[in-house]
Amino acid sequence: MEPTKGVELWPVQLSQHAQQVDWVILAFTALLVVLVLPVFAAMIYFAVKYRRGSMADRSPSASRNVWLEASWSVIPFLLAGVFFAWAASLYFDLFHPPADSLGIDVVAKQWMWKFEHPGGQREIDTLHVPVNTPVELTMISEDVIHSLYFPALRIKQDVLPGRYTRLWFKADKVGEYHLHCAEFCGTDHARMGGSLIVLDPEGYQRWLGQAGADTSLAAAGEALFRKYGCSGCHGANSSVRAPNLAGVYGSPVPLDGGGTVIADERYIRDSVLFPKKQVAAGYKPIMPTFQGQVSEEDLLKLIAYIKSLS
Amino acid sequence: MTSIAAEAAAEPSYLKAGYTLRSWLLTTDHKRIAVLYMISVTAFFFLGGAAAAAVRINLITPEGAILTADGYNKAFTIHGVIMVWFFLIPSIPATFGNFLIPLMIGARDLAFPRLNLASWYILMFGASFTMYALVAGGVDTGWTFYTPYSSMFSNSHVIAAIIGVFISGFSSIATGLNFIVTIHKLRAPGMTWFRLPIFVWTHYATSLILVLATPVLAISLILIAAERLLGIGVFDPALGGDPLLFQHLFWFYSHPAVYIMILPAMGVVTELVTAFSRRRIFGYSFVAFSSLAIATLGFMVWGHHMFVSGQSMYAGMVFSILSFLIAVPSAIKVYNWTATLYKGQIALDTPMLYAMGFIGLFVVGGITGLFVASLAVDVHVTDTYFVVAHFHYIMVGATVMGYLGALHYWWPKITGRMYPEWWGRISAAFVFFGFNLTFFPQFILGYLGMPRRYFTYPPEFQVLNVMSSAGASILAVAYLFPFFYLLWSLRYGKIAGPNPWGAAGLEWTTSSPPPKHNFPEIPVVTAEAYAYPVAADGGATHHG
Amino acid sequence: MAETQLVLHEPFRDRAQQREADALGMWVFLGTEAMMFGGLFFALIVIRVIHPQGAQEATDKLDMWLGGLNSALLLTSSLTTTLAVTAARKGARSITTGCLLASAALGMAFLCVKGYEYYVDYGKGLMPGVGKPFPIETTGAELFINGYFVSTGLHAIHLFIGVCLVVGLAGAVWLRRVPVPGRSIVVEMAGRYWHFVDMIWIFLYPVLYLMDRGG
Amino acid sequence: MAKVIRTGDLIVFAVLIGLLALNMAQARWLDLGVVSRVVTIALAAGQALVLLWYFLELRSATLLIRLVAAAGFFWLAVLFGLGLNDWLTR
Structure with a gap:
């Protein structure tokens, strides 16, 4: 588990995605070297052969062929198109996590990473995950733009204030690896990093036990649901007419004024902070805003609770 | 040719048209303004270089050798701001473009000489704000000024820096406008579009970018200033604003800005390759139109800076494929330069060494550009040293090589004196070697996962960082050589004569340095560009 | 532009060439201005796209009648500017002066209406940072209003520069410092700028006041 | 008058x-x-x-000047088209 010392010439491949990215860059490099070396060789050869004063043959050559000239550019471009498609399909996969992913919440702030596991375990700057399990991170920033970067997984994603972004991976080797902030975020940007610790399944369970969480995220969210008075209106026996939140997560919500929206994390977050933005059809826009009162971490707990209702 | 030069000698050269400071500071002669620009951008280059030196020294040890975290952040920011806006953007266009475009098209001056002088003053005025930000305590946002850090969180002198950049933008706009009008309206009789040197074509394309992109930078800087200074939040996430809006506006300028830096250098290299192989450029119209293609496509790819920013996946794909397209006109240029060498009369004088160096480094920079345009690869390497290395291959490797090549090639025209050839070749070799030692290790560092803008880093990256810093020290010395021997040559250099290289082009038909009005009378052009003899006789015409 | 009609500027070979160069330079300059305001329009449209509801409620707070009045004032000033150009070309010195002053007066009227509107906005609490708290809770509304202030403010600055320019030019024409028809190109160039500032408002008005207006 | x-x-x-x-x-x-x-x-x-x-007066302007005016609109269309593409496909 010691981080490598000395000169490394190739970074660890911690996932299938990492292997694929490495293949793209290696194959692409090979193609480009094949295309470029003749050009360099020709340059040097010409510079020597046709140096001023040399007796090389300089009689005018045969007529030009425009199509041949154009093909020099077009054929490499079409070949490069293959690499565009390959890299794009890998990029596409990054946006489509498996349905059974383990969800972990990430809150970034100057200059630390806070991770929250579904069971309520919290850690700072270190992320423990089980091996061979897809993990999906739901990330948000409390201040400026950060970027969560795992070199060994060849992935990074900017973490924005005001909006959730996502990142998913499936690490396939046990060990300890770097994680960094990759988007400049102020004084201690360079220190805003830590470790990704990949554990075998038993080790992960053991760690979850030791990490000492009293309550799961959803349970903590339920407590907050009462504390902030949400239950007063959204509760089952409430006299105020507000939408019942059971089963709402992941389902389409018809909106006042037409249209529907899928009730995902973004929608729930916006409904708490900006309740008048997208009002559910058939309800009055009476909910007050909780902007400035609920922290990003509490919001994630509330979302976990609402998720648990479905 | 000699008779024209003799007639031109009747009028004093532009250098002798007046000796007072006033005659320089109030001049409207494009050649004198070019010299003013040259002196200023040289000063900015060494200032930005000093900041780079601080950065590289600091990175010798993993914990940061000399600077605090804040000090380091300010050093790389000021390095970026000065190098981008006060060196690279004005470098070739405002010095060599200014000096040469009227000479190359057979005009007496640029279309708006007073606007030209004003643009230099505007640049100096803008620079004074940015310098103020520097001495008042620095600015730490990075040259990209990303919101909300720049608008709501940074405690440094963001406003002064932004005002400086904003003002200098008007200098760019004025220069671009002047070039466009000049190239359209002041070409000598017979100087048709397809007789223009490629240098003029690339400057035309550059000017298009200057006038179309710079205003968008201006507005995005105004919006930051309004948010930071007046509390008029337009990007503020707390109000529902989207920080990505700033990034879109910023890169709409800043990606094309890279082509402001590289296109003029491509023009220079075309002149050098033709002059030192005594050949017409291979595929003139391809090379000419590829400049316009690069300028136009350059506006359609900005989103490739934002693949991991939270931009829509589909937008990412569109920007990626458009970025691949730019490889086509770039490749055309490289192939055609190489083909121009074929059956030429090649002399490896200093300018040609820089030109060949340019081609090599540009190819490496361009190819790594294809890597970072590939979506999944970019996800890994963006915001790492891989990207730092990539854009330094383009912006320093290629553009500064082009600038130095131009400086040596046209030095006899500008000053009337030759530089010392031996020193020129030695320093060209040192620049090439130092540059590669500095920046090649950074590709590896980046792929290994070292993020950029880090003042401290994991210890396993130290060896590569030390290599890079060692290369930087060689590069620093190599950049100082020309500074000294060119100054030396002003007094002791060999007298150049009108056309020391035996080159084609109108600028070589007038005396060196040219008279105040460039030509004794407006030339009438009857020859194609690069009118070198097509088939030479075994090439026994080595110049002295 | 203090030279008289007889002076040919340094780099030009003849007056036709100089005239064409001036015209082209002016158009390129207008192109840069269009790109700058284009960035602002882009920001406003993006706000409308991401916060349709907030932007609509913000739009409803703006007075489309005052804005419409301003549109009419500027369009009228464009007419008087066109008349000034025609008059200058025909050498009608006093009419040129009069029309230019009329344009400037209409421009000033626009600025006064705009100032009054800002005062009303201030009263409603729309102005960022001062006055009453912002009246609309819906997300995006404040963002949109902020965009409104930046864009109308920048336009007002441009118009103010235009007014100064046109007043100065009117004086110069009257005093024969800019003789007409000899140097009518100067009037023409000033007119181009004026029309352009009008054109920015032609787009600003609907984008700010009319689009998505609630019933 | x-x-x-x-x-x-x-x-x-x-x-x-x-x-x-x-x-x-x-x-x-x-x-x-x-x-x-x-x-x-x-x-x-x-x-x-x-x-x-x-x-x-584009009506009586030269082709070049019409092109300049058209170029302004073309580049604005690039900004709007490619820029809005992000928000409309998120």
């Missing part, structure tokens, strides 16, 4: 004011839904084109 007032200019002015009135009317009294955005911009663009063509 009479010799500088040309009927053409007055007609152009009337068209400009007419388009303005039309735009205000549709915004105030017509509820066109999503189409209204297109209509609003189309009417404004109509005004701008009339202004460019007549008052800014």
Whole structure:
């Protein structure tokens, strides 16, 4: 588990995605070297052969062929198109996590990473995950733009204030690896990093036990649901007419004024902070805003609770 | 040719048209303004270089050798701001473009000489704000000024820096406008579009970018200033604003800005390759139109800076494929330069060494550009040293090589004196070697996962960082050589004569340095560009 | 532009060439201005796209009648500017002066209406940072209003520069410092700028006041 | 005064004011839904084109100057098209 010392010439491949990215860059490099070396060789050869004063043959050559000239550019471009498609399909996969992913919440702030596991375990700057399990991170920033970067997984994603972004991976080797902030975020940007610790399944369970969480995220969210008075209106026996939140997560919500929206994390977050933005059809826009009162971490707990209702 | 030069000698050269400071500071002669620009951008280059030196020294040890975290952040920011806006953007266009475009098209001056002088003053005025930000305590946002850090969180002198950049933008706009009008309206009789040197074509394309992109930078800087200074939040996430809006506006300028830096250098290299192989450029119209293609496509790819920013996946794909397209006109240029060498009369004088160096480094920079345009690869390497290395291959490797090549090639025209050839070749070799030692290790560092803008880093990256810093020290010395021997040559250099290289082009038909009005009378052009003899006789015409 | 009609500027070979160069330079300059305001329009449209509801409620707070009045004032000033150009070309010195002053007066009227509107906005609490708290809770509304202030403010600055320019030019024409028809190109160039500032408002008005207006 | 007032200019002015009135009317009294955005911009663009063509004299301008004007619109279209593509496909 010691981080490598000395000169490394190739970074660890911690996932299938990492292997694929490495293949793209290696194959692409090979193609480009094949295309470029003749050009360099020709340059040097010409510079020597046709140096001023040399007796090389300089009689005018045969007529030009425009199509041949154009093909020099077009054929490499079409070949490069293959690499565009390959890299794009890998990029596409990054946006489509498996349905059974383990969800972990990430809150970034100057200059630390806070991770929250579904069971309520919290850690700072270190992320423990089980091996061979897809993990999906739901990330948000409390201040400026950060970027969560795992070199060994060849992935990074900017973490924005005001909006959730996502990142998913499936690490396939046990060990300890770097994680960094990759988007400049102020004084201690360079220190805003830590470790990704990949554990075998038993080790992960053991760690979850030791990490000492009293309550799961959803349970903590339920407590907050009462504390902030949400239950007063959204509760089952409430006299105020507000939408019942059971089963709402992941389902389409018809909106006042037409249209529907899928009730995902973004929608729930916006409904708490900006309740008048997208009002559910058939309800009055009476909910007050909780902007400035609920922290990003509490919001994630509330979302976990609402998720648990479905 | 000699008779024209003799007639031109009747009028004093532009250098002798007046000796007072006033005659320089109030001049409207494009050649004198070019010299003013040259002196200023040289000063900015060494200032930005000093900041780079601080950065590289600091990175010798993993914990940061000399600077605090804040000090380091300010050093790389000021390095970026000065190098981008006060060196690279004005470098070739405002010095060599200014000096040469009227000479190359057979005009007496640029279309708006007073606007030209004003643009230099505007640049100096803008620079004074940015310098103020520097001495008042620095600015730490990075040259990209990303919101909300720049608008709501940074405690440094963001406003002064932004005002400086904003003002200098008007200098760019004025220069671009002047070039466009000049190239359209002041070409000598017979100087048709397809007789223009490629240098003029690339400057035309550059000017298009200057006038179309710079205003968008201006507005995005105004919006930051309004948010930071007046509390008029337009990007503020707390109000529902989207920080990505700033990034879109910023890169709409800043990606094309890279082509402001590289296109003029491509023009220079075309002149050098033709002059030192005594050949017409291979595929003139391809090379000419590829400049316009690069300028136009350059506006359609900005989103490739934002693949991991939270931009829509589909937008990412569109920007990626458009970025691949730019490889086509770039490749055309490289192939055609190489083909121009074929059956030429090649002399490896200093300018040609820089030109060949340019081609090599540009190819490496361009190819790594294809890597970072590939979506999944970019996800890994963006915001790492891989990207730092990539854009330094383009912006320093290629553009500064082009600038130095131009400086040596046209030095006899500008000053009337030759530089010392031996020193020129030695320093060209040192620049090439130092540059590669500095920046090649950074590709590896980046792929290994070292993020950029880090003042401290994991210890396993130290060896590569030390290599890079060692290369930087060689590069620093190599950049100082020309500074000294060119100054030396002003007094002791060999007298150049009108056309020391035996080159084609109108600028070589007038005396060196040219008279105040460039030509004794407006030339009438009857020859194609690069009118070198097509088939030479075994090439026994080595110049002295 | 203090030279008289007889002076040919340094780099030009003849007056036709100089005239064409001036015209082209002016158009390129207008192109840069269009790109700058284009960035602002882009920001406003993006706000409308991401916060349709907030932007609509913000739009409803703006007075489309005052804005419409301003549109009419500027369009009228464009007419008087066109008349000034025609008059200058025909050498009608006093009419040129009069029309230019009329344009400037209409421009000033626009600025006064705009100032009054800002005062009303201030009263409603729309102005960022001062006055009453912002009246609309819906997300995006404040963002949109902020965009409104930046864009109308920048336009007002441009118009103010235009007014100064046109007043100065009117004086110069009257005093024969800019003789007409000899140097009518100067009037023409000033007119181009004026029309352009009008054109920015032609787009600003609907984008700010009319689009998505609630019933 | 009479010799500088040309009927053409007055007609152009009337068209400009007419388009303005039309735009205000549709915004105030017509509820066109999503189409209204297109209509609003189309009417404004109509005004701008009339202004460019007549008052800014593109009608009698050289091809080069028309190209400059068109270039401005082309590059703005690039900004809007590729830029909005992000928000519309998120």
